[in-house]
Amino acid sequence: MLHECCKCCLFYCICCGFGINISYSLNLFSDYETKSRHKRLSLGLEYQRSNFSAHVNSYYPTSHRKDIGDSTEEASAGYDLKVTGQMPYLPWAKIKGTRYHWDEKQGSDIKGTIFGVKVDLTPSIDVEFGTEKSNIADRASYMRLTTQFPLKDNESFTNFSIDSKPFRNAGIVNLTDLNPVERSNKIRVEKVSAGSKIILGAYNATTVGANCMLYNASGVAVKGGSGITTTNGRVNLPYVKLSKNSLYYSVCKDGSYVDEATGITTNAPTLRSAVVYSGGDLVLVASPLSEIAYRMANTAAGNLSVIKEKIAAANDTVAAAFGLGNTDVIATIPTDLNIAVAQNDNSGRFGLILAAISQMSENSADTSPNATIKALINNLEGMVVAAKVLLKGVR
Numbered sequence: 001m002l003h004e005c006c007k008c009c010l011f012y013c014i015c016c017g018f019g020i021n022i023s024y025s026l027n028l029f030s031d032y033e034t035k036s037r038h039k040r041l042s043l044g045l046e047y048q049r050s051n052f053s054a055h056v057n058s059y060y061p062t063s064h065r066k067d068i069g070d071s072t073e074e075a076s077a078g079y080d081l082k083v084t085g086q087m088p089y090l091p092w093a094k095i096k097g098t099r100y101h102w103d104e105k106q107g108s109d110i111k112g113t114i115f116g117v118k119v120d121l122t123p124s125i126d127v128e129f130g131t132e133k134s135n136i137a138d139r140a141s142y143m144r145l146t147t148q149f150p151l152k153d154n155e156s157f158t159n160f161s162i163d164s165k166p167f168r169n170a171g172i173v174n175l176t177d178l179n180p181v182e183r184s185n186k187i188r189v190e191k192v193s194a195g196s197k198i199i200l201g202a203y204n205a206t207t208v209g210a211n212c213m214l215y216n217a218s219g220v221a222v223k224g225g226s227g228i229t230t231t232n233g234r235v236n237l238p239y240v241k242l243s244k245n246s247l248y249y250s251v252c253k254d255g256s257y258v259d260e261a262t263g264i265t266t267n268a269p270t271l272r273s274a275v276v277y278s279g280g281d282l283v284l285v286a287s288p289l290s291e292i293a294y295r296m297a298n299t300a301a302g303n304l305s306v307i308k309e310k311i312a313a314a315n316d317t318v319a320a321a322f323g324l325g326n327t328d329v330i331a332t333i334p335t336d337l338n339i340a341v342a343q344n345d346n347s348g349r350f351g352l353i354l355a356a357i358s359q360m361s362e363n364s365a366d367t368s369p370n371a372t373i374k375a376l377i378n379n380l381e382g383m384v385v386a387a388k389v390l391l392k393g394v395r
Helices: 288-297 304-321 346-363 369-394
Strands: 003-008 012-018 022-032 039-049 052-061 066-068 071-075 078-087 090-102 110-120 125-134 137-147 189-193 198-202 211-215 221-228 234-236 246-253 256-258 265-267 271-277 282-286
Touching: 078 110, 198 211, 198 221, 198 246, 221 234, 246 282, 246 304, 271 282, 271 288, 271 304, 282 288, 288 304, 288 346, 288 369, 304 369, 346 369
Parallel strands: 198 282
Antiparallel strands: 003 012, 012 022, 022 039, 039 052, 052 078, 066 071, 071 189, 078 090, 090 110, 110 125, 125 137, 198 234, 211 221, 211 246, 246 271, 256 265
16 A cells, blocks of 8 residues: 655655655755855655665755855755665664765866764664765764654663564554655855956957867866957956966967958967966966967977976067067966057057067968967077077187
8 A cells, every 4th residue: 555645845845655664755955054145955856664765865056156255155066875774683773875976166076975884772862973985085984973852752772682684674664754854954065266366368469259278287178267258358267276386278269359460350370378377366368479488398299297397488588589578478468459559568568569470470471370470489499599509609
């Protein structure tokens, strides 16, 4: 015989069926954290019998990211699967296993496993102990004491005896026999911004519609580190977390810009820009100068460790060769001479150099911006070799 019920209130809805010794239920919960105002919905499916239960829960954040102090937090989506079974010959003890997964925007998704043993001390009091291991933390032990109120009448301590049967069915499952819903009540959050601004840019002149991607020292795309440049040639990356003293490089493809020499809208070349991140805000401008520096540092067929060692010197060499002195050609936003007059500052001088490169391409009748960049690299490398020969002769 099967009995069915459905019970709903403001925070949950449970629909279940009861058989001789089994029950199943569908649960809907809403979570709200008063301090941060994070909100979340969860949907759960449960199966219970006297000596076994299984619980599956999915969690769906319904709130936007929140500014908490100097950081920005966002509730994480995820799921968990929990299985509980009676220990053979020990009806007062249960083995529990949990597998969980939380989706992260910045780093790797969080995955973990919990194994534990739950012992019934009385019908209303139990103790659980076990271990937890995840991909972001070492294995840790835990112990939890749980009490259900009100206590049942005439309670007594469990008789910790060994049963004659490995598994014993307790009989009919009644509504009053059901355990509380097994789910994660705490809203999992991720810090998606630590106050640092991360900006990628693409500038031949101001390049619109370029697809810019940020990569780490392993050549892996940084999670949350991509976007399309807008009318100012930039894309903001609010969800990116970077590691200090690590190489990062951007690759900006496609998009278009108005050539400053011809006034013609031109398809932009692929440009790269690289830097060893030292912390704080990061502006990574991809331009013909940064592309030249990247190719000069790339002396070992794409070996990123070599690029990390050489990129700072290459950026400085390129800046000096083009008469920009100590200007940081990776972090400086150049003035777009199509829309503004260059001032006597780093941005203005940088913009004038980009306009001069555009004019050089026009004068040389280069077939593409890439051809101009290649010619500039050959000239610059020739100057470096000549300087080395001259220094050797002086010594």
